[in-house]
Each structure stands twice: as C-alpha cells, then as structure tokens.
Amino acid sequence: MTTNGSVSTLPKPLWLLAELTYRCPLQCPYCSNPLDIARYQDELSTAEWVRVFREARALGAVQLGLSGGEALVRQDLEELIAAAHALGFYTNLLTSGVGMDERRIRGFKEAGLDHIQISFQASSEELNNFIAGNDSFKHKLEMARLVKHYGYPMVLCFVLHRHNTDHVEQILDLAHALQADYVELATTQYYGWAMLNRDQLFPTREQVAHAEATAHRYQEKLKGRMKTLYVVPDYYEDRPKACMKGWGAIFLTVAPDGTALPCHAAGSLPGLSFPNVRQHDLAWIWNASPDFNRFRGFEWMKEPCRTCPEQTRDFGGCRCQAYLLTGDPANADPVCSKSPHHAALQQQVQAIGETQTGAVAPLIYRNFRNSKRQMGIAAPD
C-alpha cells in the first residue's frame, strides 16, 4: 500500500506459478484455464522463462509451480527445472502425467525437481477417461508408481465435481494403494471452462456432506501415513475462502505468453492492464503495476467488507467470483452471508442442485477448437 507516495512494507511473492504452455493432451471440462487459451500461443522462450525465474527469486519467491496446460509438452522442461533448481527454488511439477515416461522422470530428478503432483480425473478407468476426454488412466497409474520409485514425495490430486464426488472412498483407496504421501481432493473452481460447465459439474449438498465425512474418516484412519486435504466447496458455506491469501500478497502467476497475473483466473476480470514480462521486469510488476495494487490490502473494499472485522481473515473472498456472480470485482464475494447478493447465489445453487438429476446438457471439453468457438472465431477444420 502506498501512503504519500512512499512504499510501506510491501508483501513479497512466495509462489511463482509458471503456466509454461496452454497446450494439453487432455480436455478436462473443469479446467480453470481461461476460455481464450487460443490467444496465448506466443509462448515465452527458455531464456525468457529463466529470466522470469531469476527475477521472481530475487523478489523472494521460493515455491515454483511448473504448470499449464500440460507442462510436459515443453521439451525444454528439464532445462527449466535445472535453472530453477540452481536458483534455489523448491520446484513442483503439476502434471496430468500424459507425456511422461521413465526417461523423463529420471531426467527431472537429475535436473533437481523436488516434487511431482499427478492429477487424476477419477478412480476408475471409465470415468477418468470420460472426464479427461482421452484414454489416460493406465498410463497415469504407471507414472504414479514410477514417481514413487524415483523417491519423489508423491502427491495425487483429484478435482471433485458431480461426476466423481460420490467416489471419494474409491479415490482414497486408490491413492493409498499407490502409496501417496498427500492426496489433494480439490474442489472444482468455477472459472474458465469450469464456469462454462458449471451446471453439469456442480455437486449437491448431500454429495458434498458425504465426501467430507469420508475424507475425515480416511484422515483419521491413515494418520501419519497419508495426508488428505479436503476443502468444502465454498458455494455451500457462508464465508468465502481467503482467495490467494489476498491479492498481490504471496501469489504471482505468469501465463504462457508472459502476462503476469495476481491469480491464475484473473484474466477474466475487467479493467486490468495485464502487464507482460516481455515489457516489464517482475519487480515493477509486483510492486508498482496498477494490476497488482488494484485489490491489494483493504483500501479498495466496498461495504460490507470495508468495515467488516473479518476482512483480515478472508480479504473479502475471491475477486473473480465476485465479478462472475455480481458483475463488480470490488464487491464482497457473494458466498459471504453479509453480501446483498448472497440470497440470489443460494437460490441459484439450489436450482442447479434440483435440475441436475434430469437431462443434462453435454459437457464442453477444453480444447483449442472450442476455445476459438468461445472467442467467436470460426474454427477452421
């Protein structure tokens, strides 16, 4: 925050999420990448990414997420890992496992990769492949075994939604059988493609309650062996999550083309200028750019957040959710029961829950052809 033009204790980024590419062999309809992935094809080069890593490290970032799209598509991934490792980052590869093989897993280890997180779409082959829009389940199992074999901490991630929330028990059994150290039962975040498919993905209140109880049971049962993380979808709560631990507080995302964002979904917000690492250094972007200061701290807040004693705990919730559901990103996240939009959201959630057992529109898969369609550009065949 600035007072009289002087900068007082600015936060430092801890996390750099490097979305290396939006190319991806899978087509998950819950993908939180932006709908206009087709716009980001002018990807940063190896040298440009290494410069971004160096600048982020100098600002204090220590956790690096290598993500996408599918990061494995980048053939320079080994080189990028080695550079990040040499800079002192703790390197996390967030991957679907598709495009990985033993040679690459070994190469990543030699390059200094600290952790591989494999995401699964479900616990059964049929459902996994239906959701992923491709045939990947057996390969993922094989990759999970190799990750363990090469001595990485094994973290498995399952994104939960209506089609797999009832299978939390089988999911956790599978994770345990694969000797996972951590399992992340991630709630679908309704931005990008997930928002487009929200009515088909949204779990019911009963599903959520069941999943929560099951997760707690496994947390007890496998204490000290497998850590299970589960967060209740916030649409069913009356306080929002502390999104990104605050805007411009600890997270920094760089999209494939070099656009820097305070959160990976912020590309959909109106009124941002989207600074690019090709034009600016990260120190300016983080400390001084209008985007990173836009919702930093508490000055920007409107009522009810502005005078709310809970503002230091949740920072008014998620800006993207506030925008998508109320039309103004500076409003309180409508998940909050103090928001004047809360009742309308509750009704909407209820309505989605009631219509879902009947006919369901087909899922819109995340791929470049559908992206162009969403952007209003006819897809050439």
Added chain:
Amino acid sequence: MSAPEPIISPDTVPRLSPMFRLQWEEAQGCHVLLYPEGMVKLNGPAGEILKCCDGVRSIAQIIHDLSVRFPAAPTLPDDCRQFLKTAHDNQWLRIDPA
C-alpha cells in the same frame, strides 16, 4: 518390518525426512523447511538444530556440539530435546535405530 517406532533417546541418529528440504531464505531472514507446495519458517534455534540432523550425529552429539557453539544458553539441552520431539511428531525427521 514390525519393529516398534523408535523412541528418541541420546543414541538415536535423526536425519531430515526426504519429504522436506531445509534451506536459508534471505528474503525471510530465516531457515525454512520446504515441502510440496508449502513452507515452514523456523526460528533461529530450530534452524540450527535441524541443520545438525545429518544422519551421522546422535542426539547426544548434536546437543554437545550446539552447547560448545552456544555456551551462553543454559536451557539448550532441554530445548533441543523438546524441539526434536516436536520435529519428530511433525514427521520432519526420520530416526534410524542406533
């Protein structure tokens, strides 16, 4: 193996669990423990103790070495044992039977 969980004794030799990485972070001004997508900040003594958990020295040796380096800290042996127990409970350490 069905051997019971080893209890911390002066002879046990602790080492950092391979799930964690210990390093000095200039930006934080302290040692930190890094793990998948997370970080624990350590205070001065905690960082010094964990640095000694090298899989070579026993707890008795660690306490001895630290007492030599920090002679002005009378509660050091107790603090050290206390912290090692916490670290073990948090699964930051692996303990090989002596």
